[in-house]
Amino acid sequence: MLEVRDLRKTYGSVAAVDGVSLDAGRGEILGLLGPNGAGKTTTVSIIAGLVRADSGQVRIDGKPLAGDTDPIKRQLGLVPQDIALYDELSAHDNLTLFGALYGISGAPLRLAVAAALELVGLADRARDKVSAYSGGMKRRLNMAAALLHDPQVLLLDEPTVGVDPQSRNAIFENLVTLRERGKTLVYTTHYMEEAERLCDRLVVIDHGKVIAAGTLQDLYRMLPASNLLAIELEHPDRPLELDELAALPEVRSVARSNGVLKIGVSDLARETSAVLAWLGAHGHSCRHLESERANLETVFLTLTGRSLRDS
């Protein structure tokens, strides 16, 4: 449904998007995962026609997107990162305006507004001014505003920023419903938990480049280890030869983030003791240790040497 080929966009000497390619099919949620500033929003902006790419191509249903008034834009719905609503108007009036932007009017517009409000659970608050809404309600309405023209592809740019868990769950339920209706969803986030929970496939972006793509299982298969040891040292300032630690046969990866040593291992029972023994032999004592299963954080750490949260 959505094909993106070799998108490039530079601002001055900075390559915001550097050869990004991706595909998303019907009934699929594609996650764009990356730290802040990785190029996710620029990529989405290019796909939505807001920003002109220096090179590359965007195709919707096989047709290239060209120009501001290209009718193919009707196939796209954009949920911006900001809450792009008129606070002074009611939810109903906001949606009526945004539906009209796509040329919908009269009874079809009324039906579309009612359906969108119903989907996001705001039908009973339709006549309230947006200024009276909670942050979570605004986020849901922000999404509803992109659905009025029944787009085939929905571009969601960090749609859950700053919302409470309850509203986040409500949004996720809406997205799952849309997927079930056969919509294509492109979901940008820097929350790995969201990406893991929601997305069918993932594209990991860093510094404008795609550094990994595939299903969660595909990405996990890229990892040298299935578990991650997080070790807090008693004296984190004391010198530590990371290369020497990484050279141990039991160790798959080593990184240090915010004073915490993160070590990839496969067999927790056997390899943990080897790591602790090495640390003890080198004069380090362990204040705290915990293990976790490999996740997207581990993937990003392995691919970039940096933590997703710290980037």
Added chain:
Amino acid sequence: MNTAFFAMVRTDMRLYFGNRKALLIHVAAPIAIASFFGYVFGGAGGGSETSRIPVLIVDLDSSPVSRAVAANLAAEKALAVESSTLEEARDKVRKGKASAALSIPQGFGVAAANALFRGENKPEIGVLFDPSHAAEAGMVKGILMGSVMQAVSREAMSGAGGRASLDRSLRDLEADRDMAPADKRPLTDLLGSLRRWNDYNQNRRAAGESPIAAGVTVPFTTREEAITARQDQPYNSYAHAFAGMAVQFILFMGIDVGIGMLLLRQRGLWRRFRAAPLSRAVLLSSRAASAAVISMLILMVVFGFARVVFGVRAEGSFGGFLLICAAFSLMTASFGLLIAALGNSPEAARGLSILATLLMVMLGGAWVPAFLFPQWLQRLTLFVPTRWAVDGLDAVTWRGLGLASALAPTAVLLGSAALFGVVAVWRFRWEAD
């Protein structure tokens, strides 16, 4: 496309008219301020009394002549005359409580009568004036001239002091060896005749009768006629005040349009608009259209109030009035787009655009009529579109001029609208967030 265009226009207007603060600033404020200025500058009758110039008289002479001068000045309706001491007069002029003070020196009456015929040893009247009221001081000097001539010539022709002066002048003339006899004779005849005329009037006064034809008078009067829309149509100063204030506050509305677009960008709404399959022309023109319609409505409400309450009418071409209003509304809309295009942020844009607006309004003659500017500035302000708006509205309201007088202002305003619009489209940052 039409659906989107009209939906955006409708939303803008709804937001605007739902904003009480904006209405208060753009509609109520110009009405209130224009009402005040209109009243201050003469009101609707045109003949209402303007403020009198405060003048102090320091009479150190206390002669019949000096008292007559003071009385003549006090009789002038343009002056508010009070007696004073020299110290008090200097103090009041310094403090701005009087525009000028006239100090009549001791012996002025005699000296002035002597100098009347011989032009020698003229006495000096001190004129203390407030430099910030120099024009008023000039006017006071002109009035003083007439008053002194009347008082001194009257004394010469009918007063005892005048008779003494005539006698002295005749004696001096007789004793003058430098003057040729042929020149002396006619002057001696003239002074002799005046002496006899003085005697005659003195005798009448002794007999309890008034002197006749004593002294020179100003040999003309004036008939004043304010040239307005029609004969006997008084000048309505509310017309200019409402034109100026409407122009000013509608430009403020234009600023709000520009700032509003920058806020749309800041709030992410612009991304939503841009994501729709709409041309840039539709996106910008819908903004411009709503701003122009709002501007036109404000003009109609403000001038409607002026008409109902103060009788301000389009005494000339009503079509011309509508043309100028429409052209100014379009210019305001383009001005708003220009602010949106050039402004980096709402906060930064607001300060600069208010400054630009105040300059345009001031140079356009909305506060102070442009004819008070120096000539070079008057020529310069021809490049300021607000000058054309104010002058054009003046022309078709109180001046009562026809459609032709509205064409040039309309053309200039439309030209300005086009120029602002082109620059706005050229500089608009379509891709910025």
